[in-house]
Amino acid sequence: MIVTRFAPSPNGPLHLGHALSAITAHDLAKDAGGQFLLRIEDIDGARSRPELAESFRADLEWLGLEWEEVSAQSTRLAGYEAAAERLKSAGLLYPCQCTRADIKAAATKFGPEGPIYPGTCKGKDVDLSQPVAWRLDIGRAQAAVGPLDWFDALAGPQVAVPERLGDVLIMRKDAPASYHLAVTIDDAADGVTLVTRGQDLFAATHIHRLLQALLDLPVPRWHHHPLLLDEIGKKLAKRRGSASLADLREAAVDGAKIASDIRLGRFPIGMSLRKG
Numbered sequence: 001m002i003v004t005r006f007a008p009s010p011n012g013p014l015h016l017g018h019a020l021s022a023i024t025a026h027d028l029a030k031d032a033g034g035q036f037l038l039r040i041e042d043i044d045g046a047r048s049r050p051e052l053a054e055s056f057r058a059d060l061e062w063l064g065l066e067w068e069e070v071s072a073q074s075t076r077l078a079g080y081e082a083a084a085e086r087l088k089s090a091g092l093l094y095p096c097q098c099t100r101a102d103i104k105a106a107a108t109k110f111g112p113e114g115p116i117y118p119g120t121c122k123g124k125d126v127d128l129s130q131p132v133a134w135r136l137d138i139g140r141a142q143a144a145v146g147p148l149d150w151f152d153a154l155a156g157p158q159v160a161v162p163e164r165l166g167d168v169l170i171m172r173k174d175a176p177a178s179y180h181l182a183v184t185i186d187d188a189a190d191g192v193t194l195v196t197r198g199q200d201l202f203a204a205t206h207i208h209r210l211l212q213a214l215l216d217l218p219v220p221r222w223h224h225h226p227l228l229l230d231e232i233g234k235k236l237a238k239r240r241g242s243a244s245l246a247d248l249r250e251a252a253v254d255g256a257k258i259a260s261d262i263r264l265g266r267f268p269i270g271m272s273l274r275k276g
Helices: 016-031 050-062 077-089 100-106 138-145 179-189 204-214 245-250 255-264
Strands: 003-006 035-038 093-096 133-136 149-152 156-159 169-171 194-198 221-225 227-229 272-274
Touching: 003 016, 003 194, 016 035, 016 050, 016 194, 016 221, 016 227, 016 245, 016 255, 035 050, 050 245, 077 093, 077 133, 077 169, 077 179, 093 169, 133 204, 138 204, 149 204, 169 179, 179 204, 245 255
Parallel strands: 003 035, 149 221, 194 221
Antiparallel strands: 093 133, 133 169, 149 156, 227 272
16 A cells, blocks of 8 residues: 655745645555655754644645644654664764864765765764764665665666765754654654655655665655746745745635646746756
C-alpha cells in the first residue's frame, strides 16, 4: 500500500507551493487506495508556533483533502536521541561548535545546500560542557555501508552521493535534531512508502538514504515534484511573503477551485512550475 505524507513546519503560514505538495502527495495515495498522512514538524525552537498547526488543518480541509494525522515531531524526541546515540556509539558523529558565520567564512567548497562544512572541529578536542552540535562523518559513514542507490518516481534510479553535502548536522545546538535525522526517523516510524516533496529537497535524499542504511531503516521510494515559482521566477517562500492559503481562505476564495487548478496545471498569473 502506498503511504504518503505532508509534513509542514509551523513557523509560518502555508502558501500555494505547499498546496501543490500536499495535493500531489494526497492524490498519489488516494488514487492507489493508500494513505495520506499529516505530520506537524514542530521542533524548530521558538520559531514553531502551535497555533499555526490548526490553520494548516483548516487549509487542507479548504482544499478538499482528506488525511490521517500522526504524532507531531515534538512527541518523538526520545527516538531522535536514541538514533543519534547509536551513531555516536559507532564513531560516526563528532561534536562541532562552529556557527553559521564561522562556516561561511571558512568554507572553500559549496554544494546543493550552500557552504560545505570545512571540517573545522573534526578530530579536535571540543568542550562538551558548552552547547555543541553533532555532525556526521560522511567518509566513515559511507565506508560503513558501501555503495547505495535509491529511486525517484520522476528522475528514475539514483546512486547515493551524500558527500556532495559534506559532514551534515545530525543534532543541532538549538533543536532536538536536524531535519535530516528527524525526517528519516519519522518517515520510517510512520510507514511512509513514497516520500513526496519538492525538488529543492532532492539533494537531501542522498543523506537520508545513507542514514536509513546506518540505522537499518526501511527504504521508501521518492517523488520530488517540480516547484511552483512566482512571477520573477523565485520559489514561493514564507520568508518572502508569498500569499498564504489562510489569506485566500479568509477572503472566501474557492479552495476546491484552487485545488482543481493546481491539478490541471493552471496557476495564478505569473506563476509557473520549474521542472529541473
